[in-house]
Amino acid sequence: MPTEPPPAHAVTVVMPDGQTLTARLIEREQVPGGWRYLVGIAxxxxxxxxxxxxxxxxxxxxxxxxxxxxxxxxYDDVPRRLLPPPPTYPDPGPGEPWGWVLEKLPQRGRGPAESVLHVSDCPEAPAGAPVLKLEAALTAAxxxxxxxxxxCRAATELDPLLRGFGHEDD
Incomplete structure (x- = not known):
């Protein structure tokens, strides 16, 4: 008796105790550490x-x-969601200052106003704001x-310095 081909997008799922079963691959998603698969188990x-x-x-x-x-x-036609490419920003031109700028947000309610710290070439940075050097940016952050x-890169550049190192001793 001939065996039937496996159903479309069938995969083998390995259970925690080592048993295996057949499931349906629904979607693949790229995540920072690699991939994860959405499977449907009957x-x-x-x-x-x-x-x-x-x-x-x-x-x-x-x-x-x-x-x-x-x-x-x-599995060629199984939907895939890829990570978006990281944003790219043009390098500042010759003579243009590079650093961070502070955007003061409108005050809401009675509390103090909030601010956002941007890399100077961020498209969201306010035009004409003074450029801060590292020490001033860390103090503001x-x-x-x-x-x-x-x-922009402000979070990835400054947050590790704030959490991982004491910059007062520099």
Missing amino acids: VWRNTDQGAVEAAEYRVWLDPSAQVKPIEGVS ENPRVRTCTV
């Missing part, structure tokens, strides 16, 4: 009326350890009413 579930019905349990899994391809199955911009 299960039985009880209804509110006390009956038992077929259902699909969906879960994101790590393909390096929990999901294995099945020989002969194509320590203020709880100031947040670093996540659109």
Whole structure:
């Protein structure tokens, strides 16, 4: 008796106890550490009326350890979500200052106004704002009413310095 081909997008899922079962690959998503796969596992579930019905349990899994391809199955048309490319900004031209700028946001309510710290070439940075050097930018970023911009490099450049090192001793 010939065996039937596996269903479209079928994968093998490795359970925590080492057992394997066949599931359906629904989507692949790129994450900072690699990939994760959304799989649908056929299960039985009880209804509110006390009956038992077929259902699909969906879960994101790590393909390096929990999901294995099945020989002969194509996954080319399974939807993939890729990480967006990191933003790129032009380098400042010759003679242009480089550093950080502080954007003062409009005051809301009675509390003190908030501010956002940007890299000087950030498209969200206010035009004509004074350019701060590293020490002044770090001092501003320590203020709880100031947040670093996540659109530009300000957060990735300043946050590790604030959390990982004491800059007062420099």
